[in-house]
Amino acid sequence: xxxxxxxxxxxxxxxxxxxxxxxxxxxxxxxxxxxxxxxxxxxxxxxxxxxxxxxxxxxxxxxxxxxxxxxxxxxxxxxxxxxxxxxxxxxxxxxxxxxxxxxxxxxxxxxxxxxxxxxxxxxxxxxxxxxxxxxxxxxxxxxxxxxxxxxxxxxxxxxxxxxxxxxxxxxxxx
Amino acid sequence: xxxxxxxxxxxxxxxxxxxxxxxxxxxxxxxxxxxxxxxxxxxxxxxxxxxxxxxxxxxxxxxxxxxxxxxxxxxxxxxxxxxxxxxxxxxxxxxxxxxxxxxxxxxxxxxxxxxxxxxxxxxxxxxxxxxxxxxxxxxxxxxxxxxxxxxxxxxxxxxxxxxxxxxxxxxxxxxxxxxxxxxxxxxxxxxxxxxxxxxxxxxxxxxxxxxxxxxxxxxxxxxxxxxxxxxxxxxxxxxxxxxxxxxxxxxxxxxxxxxxxxxxxxxxxxxxxxxxxxxxxxxxxxxxxxxxxxxxxxxxxxxxxxxxxxxxxxxxxxxxxxxxxxxxxxxxxxxxxxxxxxxxxxxxxxxxxxxxxxxxxxxxxxxxxxxxxxxxxxxxxxxxxxxxxxxxxxxxxxxxxxxxxxxxxxxxxxxxxxxxxxxxxxxxxxxxxxxxxxxxxxxxxxxxxxxxxxxxxxxxx
Numbered sequence: 001x002x003x004x005x006x007x008x009x010x011x012x013x014x015x016x017x018x019x020x021x022x023x024x025x026x027x028x029x030x031x032x033x034x035x036x037x038x039x040x041x042x043x044x045x046x047x048x049x050x051x052x053x054x055x056x057x058x059x060x061x062x063x064x065x066x067x068x069x070x071x072x073x074x075x076x077x078x079x080x081x082x083x084x085x086x087x088x089x090x091x092x093x094x095x096x097x098x099x100x101x102x103x104x105x106x107x108x109x110x111x112x113x114x115x116x117x118x119x120x121x122x123x124x125x126x127x128x129x130x131x132x133x134x135x136x137x138x139x140x141x142x143x144x145x146x147x148x149x150x151x152x153x154x155x156x157x158x159x160x161x162x163x164x165x166x167x168x169x170x171x172x173x174x
Numbered sequence: 175x176x177x178x179x180x181x182x183x184x185x186x187x188x189x190x191x192x193x194x195x196x197x198x199x200x201x202x203x204x205x206x207x208x209x210x211x212x213x214x215x216x217x218x219x220x221x222x223x224x225x226x227x228x229x230x231x232x233x234x235x236x237x238x239x240x241x242x243x244x245x246x247x248x249x250x251x252x253x254x255x256x257x258x259x260x261x262x263x264x265x266x267x268x269x270x271x272x273x274x275x276x277x278x279x280x281x282x283x284x285x286x287x288x289x290x291x292x293x294x295x296x297x298x299x300x301x302x303x304x305x306x307x308x309x310x311x312x313x314x315x316x317x318x319x320x321x322x323x324x325x326x327x328x329x330x331x332x333x334x335x336x337x338x339x340x341x342x343x344x345x346x347x348x349x350x351x352x353x354x355x356x357x358x359x360x361x362x363x364x365x366x367x368x369x370x371x372x373x374x375x376x377x378x379x380x381x382x383x384x385x386x387x388x389x390x391x392x393x394x395x396x397x398x399x400x401x402x403x404x405x406x407x408x409x410x411x412x413x414x415x416x417x418x419x420x421x422x423x424x425x426x427x428x429x430x431x432x433x434x435x436x437x438x439x440x441x442x443x444x445x446x447x448x449x450x451x452x453x454x455x456x457x458x459x460x461x462x463x464x465x466x467x468x469x470x471x472x473x474x475x476x477x478x479x480x481x482x483x484x485x486x487x488x489x490x491x492x493x494x495x496x497x498x499x500x501x502x503x504x505x506x507x508x509x510x511x512x513x514x515x516x517x518x519x520x521x522x523x524x525x526x527x528x529x530x531x532x533x534x535x536x537x538x539x540x541x542x543x544x545x546x547x548x549x550x551x552x553x554x555x556x557x558x559x560x561x562x563x564x565x566x567x568x569x570x571x572x573x574x575x576x577x578x579x580x581x582x583x584x585x586x587x588x589x590x591x592x593x594x595x596x597x598x599x600x601x602x603x604x605x606x607x608x609x610x611x612x613x614x615x616x617x618x619x620x621x622x623x624x625x626x627x628x629x630x631x632x633x634x635x
Contacts, residue, residue: 058549086514097508 005031005173006156007134008165010143013039019145019163020045026159031146031173034138053122057115064110068103134171148173176476178614182606189603196596200280203592211273215587274348275584280593281347282583286575287597288337289435290459291605292330293452293575297460299324299391300424306394306417311629312487315480318619319467321395323460325612326605328391331384338380338435342373349583352441364441371441379434383427390420402622410625428453439582443521445510451502452578458495458540459571461488462564467609469557477619482555483635489554489563493544496567499574500541525577528586532577539570572598 010016016039023030030046043050073092076099081089088094120126138144145165147156153170160168205211302320305313340346342353351357352364352371364371394413401409429449437448445451465488471477472485510518525533543566553559580588621627 054551097504097511100504100508 003173004149004170005146006149006153006160006168006170008145008147008160008163009135009137009167010145010164011141011166012164013042013143015164016143016145017042017045019160019165022163023145023147023159028147028156028159031148033146034134034144036139036141036143039143053115053119056118057111060114060118061107061111063114064107065103067110068099068106072099072102176471176474176613176616176619178610182610186603186606186610189599190607191603193596193598193600193603196592197280197284197600198596200283200593200596204277204280205273206277208269208273211276212269214276215272218587218589272587275587278348278583279588280597281341281349282579283593283597285334285337285349285435286572286579286594287601288330288334289579290572290575290598291326291601292334293456294460294463294605295324295326295330296387297456297458298464299327299387299394300421300457301460301464302394303390303417303420303424306413307421309414309626311626312484312633314621314624314627314630315477315484315619315633316464316468316488317398317621317624318613318616319471319477320464321398322609322612322616323463323467324391324395326608328388329604329608330601331388335380335384339377342376350438350441352438367441371438376434376438379430383431386420386423386427390416390423394420398621401624402618404623407623407625410623425453436578439579440521443518445506445518445521447502447506451499451506454495454499454502455571455574458492458499459568461491461495462567464488465492465560466564467613469561471613471619473557479620479631481633483633484630485557485560486551486554486635489548489560492560492563492567493548493554496541496544496548499571500537503537503540524581524585528588529577529581532573536570536573536577539566539573 008019010019013035016033016035020030020033020042024045024047033042033046035042069092076095077089077092083089087098092099133139134146135142135144145160147160149156149170157168205214298320302317302324304310305317305320341349345353348354352367353373353376358364358368393416397409397413397416401407401413404410432449432452436452437444465485468477468480468488469485472480507522510522544563547559547563547566548554576594620631624630
């Protein structure tokens, strides 16, 4: 494995997109791209797999509604079926309309929060995490493309300069 | 340029003819005398069922307290096994009630189907107006489709209006009990509402809102065509302005329409969000029809620039509005169920008692099925997925209008047979005929000089 990477810095997202396409055509492996904001279509150009976070969210929602149903069925129907204001607590279905607001909210709560936590875990984000930023300018107005280097520094430098990079440098992989 | 294919034209004409025969059969087979009505009920009752039916009625018919009272008296008499002289009078009243309900059936079936197809056109028109006002970038390519669907507005409104004139001014049916002077004379609650519920005012209101909607449709479509040939954006601006005012007008008049035509069927009952509920039904079905016609035309290769992102957007609307409808359905049902105030709960008692399968079954068609099918982003781009979800939504919203109208007019004597199917087929045929004739008259499916049409052509999600 290469221990060095080549970093090309761009100052325009359109140029970056064209550069990605050319680098992909030349069959180089793009390690990472750092951008200050979401660049529409960049994931497609890089050939990244689509996210599955919506699927996890759906499953978390199913968990949420199950928790709500089991909880209220136990509390209101099984454990202590009290007569509260004449509401029919003989079976779950008879009293269901009163439970729907909670079922709905629990579904949304589980779907939203567990999905967010999943996102944090999968993208390794947490408080006090050390920022992984190869160049501070990428949070402001520059775009950085990082490519693994395998003794082909000259060739890659030429290609990257050709694609409109304003700066090309080689650095240790971190 | 689209030509109305002969096969489709013949199909729609056959549908209309079969439908008219069905409607005619419905009117002929409706009983005209009390004896006939009794025979029909007896044939349906299957022996010992009769007593149970009478029992249900006691709970169900809240809109006629007088009759309910008689029936409970009647039942007591039956149980006691006695035959007083008063019994004959009680029977008489019950039988007249049965007769009028059975006579209502073909009329109610006609109203349900007539309004169902009318609301598709009206909903499409509202969607169209919203696209103008919101200056939407993706939809101008579909404007011609929406304009063609809203072409049904005029014939649909005309039929409904004639229907209401026959109902109110000529008393040809008993759909609206408050239109019956006999009922009015004996009902203190209805007398208090007489300032609103009287026939001249009813017809004047209907005239105003139907005329307003038709006028907007006329000028919006005219301006839209004029914009194609224009040199600047004058007509586009005009359409923007009249669409704003149409939407203001519409949301006021739509409420009144729902009170008049549907809540008026049950004049002892009221619900504040009823008009929105009817609107939600209208809107989601209309967007569904827009999506269906778009898919049909696209499959014929007529909508060159429409891509699956446009379909995706329509499917998102279908998905979201289905949930919106369910929200309103539940909001209305749950509030009344929870408080259970007798004068409000009667409405749902009839429906749960006698229309259980329709009332709760429509949730499957209107909510569960579209919710699961249209949730996935990829499925929203697959034609046949959107198509089956759309068919489910349309069936579900027919059921919705059915359960609004039928329990209040026919009550427990309902069934789904020739009069209902006949009405659906007739209006379906007419709808297809009018909409596709309008499409055939459209010179170009692309609005030419709309400021947003370029954006719409390159719309990509």
